[in-house]
Amino acid sequence: MASFADPPFDRGHGPKGPKGGGPRGEWNDRGPGFGRDHDDDRIRDERRMREERGFERLKQHRWQPGYVMPQHYRGNGYKVDYKDSNLPKPGRNQQWYKINNDYILVDTDSNSIVSIRGF
Secondary structure (H helix, E strand, C coil): CCCCCCCCCCHHHECCECCCCCCCCCCCCCCCCHHHHHHHHHHHHHHHHHHHHHHHHHHCCCCCCCCECCHHHCCHHHECCCCCCCCCCCCCCEEEEEECCEEEEEECCCCEEEEEEEC
């Protein structure tokens, strides 16, 4: 006759009552699922703070010719018309962008900065 041991965590009769207190923490003192929701909020807050720090770093970026324009700034919202801004006409495959009160001429093929004009 074979005998079998009980499983190490019996969810039906755990230390926190009939809801279980198994290894996954489905039930704790604050209610079911509290840990997961709390962790999701914490992760979301940390991600948001990282993104804000990264954006602040980009705002403080010192532009130099030869640098590659960050992807964040390549959208149409930063593009400007050279005529409206009294800038020299861009060459072929070049585009002016306005970023943080600077006008930046970028080679659209390589995304490298060609020149910079202060505002």
